Amino acid sequence: MAAEILSADGAAVTVYERMPSVGRKLLMAGRGGLNLTHGEDVDRFLSRYGAAEPRLRDAIAAFPPEAVRAWSEGLGQPTFVGSSGRVFPVAMKASPLLRAWLARLRERGVRFALRHRWTGWDGVGRLSFCGPDAVHVVVESDATVLALGGASWPRLGSDGSFVAALEGAGVAVAPLKPANSGFLTSWSDHFRSRFEGEPLKRIRLSFGGASARGEALVTASGLEGGAVYALSAPIRDAVTAKGEATLAVDLRPDLAADALAARLRARRGKQSLSSFLRAAGRLSPVAVALLHEATLATGATLGTLSPNDLARLIKAVPVRLTGVAPLARAISTAGGVSLDEVDQDFMLRRRPGVFAAGEMLDWEAPTGGYLLQACLATGAAAARGALMRLAGRGAAA
Numbered sequence: 001m002a003a004e005i006l007s008a009d010g011a012a013v014t015v016y017e018r019m020p021s022v023g024r025k026l027l028m029a030g031r032g033g034l035n036l037t038h039g040e041d042v043d044r045f046l047s048r049y050g051a052a053e054p055r056l057r058d059a060i061a062a063f064p065p066e067a068v069r070a071w072s073e074g075l076g077q078p079t080f081v082g083s084s085g086r087v088f089p090v091a092m093k094a095s096p097l098l099r100a101w102l103a104r105l106r107e108r109g110v111r112f113a114l115r116h117r118w119t120g121w122d123g124v125g126r127l128s129f130c131g132p133d134a135v136h137v138v139v140e141s142d143a144t145v146l147a148l149g150g151a152s153w154p155r156l157g158s159d160g161s162f163v164a165a166l167e168g169a170g171v172a173v174a175p176l177k178p179a180n181s182g183f184l185t186s187w188s189d190h191f192r193s194r195f196e197g198e199p200l201k202r203i204r205l206s207f208g209g210a211s212a213r214g215e216a217l218v219t220a221s222g223l224e225g226g227a228v229y230a231l232s233a234p235i236r237d238a239v240t241a242k243g244e245a246t247l248a249v250d251l252r253p254d255l256a257a258d259a260l261a262a263r264l265r266a267r268r269g270k271q272s273l274s275s276f277l278r279a280a281g282r283l284s285p286v287a288v289a290l291l292h293e294a295t296l297a298t299g300a301t302l303g304t305l306s307p308n309d310l311a312r313l314i315k316a317v318p319v320r321l322t323g324v325a326p327l328a329r330a331i332s333t334a335g336g337v338s339l340d341e342v343d344q345d346f347m348l349r350r351r352p353g354v355f356a357a358g359e360m361l362d363w364e365a366p367t368g369g370y371l372l373q374a375c376l377a378t379g380a381a382a383a384r385g386a387l388m389r390l391a392g393r394g395a396a397a
C-alpha cells in the first residue's frame, strides 16, 4: 500500500522482498476468504486495537474500511459484508486482487527487487541487502518504508529478522509474541488419537470475563480456531504470567442450564451414557468426549454426575491450558517496533526518513479484518509521511 500511495504521487519506488515473489501471506489470508476489513461502526472498530488504538486512530480515519473496500473494487474485486459484519471480496480469495494490484504498480513504474533480504544499514547509512546468490547489495534512498511483517508462518517470508537489525540501530522492539494463536493442553492419548482435527462447533468460550462464540479445533496438543483466537490475548498473558489458564467451554450456548438439566432427567433406557448425551443434549461425539476428558482430569466419571451437575458441566467444561502454541503457527504477531519509536507519520525517531508500517509495529487485534485494515492504513500513512518529507514539507523529525 505504501508503494501504491508513493507511486501515485510520482515517486520512483522499488519494493525489496526477500522471497521469490511478493504477497505470500496475503495469498494465504485469501485461503480463508480474505477478510479485508469489518463493517461495524467506527468506535467499536477502533476499540479492537486496545492500547494501540490512540496511535492507529488517525491512520485508520484517513484510510477507513470504506477506503479499503473502494480500493479493492477499484482493482476489479468488489466486496460484500458477511453476516458477521466481516468484509470479503466477492471472489473470496486474494489472487485476483494481488494480480491486478501488481499490474497497476508495475504500470506506474514500481520495480520489484525479489530475493533481497534487508539486513540493516551500512556504516554510511545506506540500506544493506543480502541479494540473490548472497551478493551484498547497498541502496541509497530518499525515503524508506519498512513493512517487514511479524513472525508467524515464517515460510511465507516474514520471519522477524528485522528485530536484530533495528535493535542494532538502537530502536526499541517489544518481544514478538503469538497473537490469534492456539494453546497447549494435555489431552489423554485416547482423546488425541480419536479427535485430533475435529471441530467443536457452535460453542462459546469464556475466559476472565470475556467470551467468544464460534468454533474451536482440537489439535494434537491443544485447541485453536476462531473462538480461541478471539480470546487469545488475555489467555496468552495469563499463561505467560502463571504458567496456566483455565478456559470454560459452553457446548450448548443457546440452551440455559436448567432447560438442559430437564432434558437430561429424561430416562436413558438402554442407551449408553454417550449416546444418551448425544441425543438428549444434542452434542457431537467430540463434545461428549470433551466431557469425559474433563471429568477424567478430576478423577470422577460422567456417569456419577446428577442431571444438574451434568448440565452445569456442559455449560462450562474446564480446559486447562498450559502453554501458548508456537508463534510460527499463530495468525499474527503481537509486539514489534514500539509505537514510542515512531512519530505521527510512523517515521522512526532515530532514523529520519525511515518509516515503519504493518504488523511489524507493536499493536495487535483479533481476527475479523482488523489486521489487514491496520496494515493497509499504516502503510498508507507511512507513505503520506514519506511524501511530505520528500516534498520538504514534513514536520520536524
Ligand SMILES: Cc1cc2nc3c(=O)[nH]c(=O)nc-3n(C[C@H](O)[C@H](O)[C@H](O)COP(=O)(O)OP(=O)(O)OC[C@H]3O[C@@H](n4cnc5c(N)ncnc54)[C@H](O)[C@@H]3O)c2cc1C
Pocket (backbone or CB within 6 Å): 016, 017, 018, 019, 022, 023, 024, 025, 026, 028, 029, 030, 032, 033, 034, 035, 036, 037, 116, 117, 118, 119, 147, 148, 149, 150, 152, 153, 156, 157, 158, 159, 160, 161, 162, 330, 331, 332, 357, 358, 359, 360, 368, 369, 370, 371, 372, 373, 375
Ligand atoms: C493463515 C493466515 C490467515 C490470515 N487471514 C487474515 C484475514 O483474513 N484478514 C486479516 O485481516 N488478516 C489475516 N491474516 C493476517 C494478515 O495476513 C497479516 O496481518 C498481514 O499480511 C501483515 O501484513 P504486512 O505487510 O505487515 O506483513 P506481510 O504480509 O508479512 O509482508 C511482509 C513482507 O516482508 C517480507 N520481508 C520480511 N522480512 C524481510 C527482510 N528482512 N527483507 C526483505 N523482505 C522481508 C516478507 O517476505 C513479506 O513478503 C492472516 C494471516 C495468516 C497467517
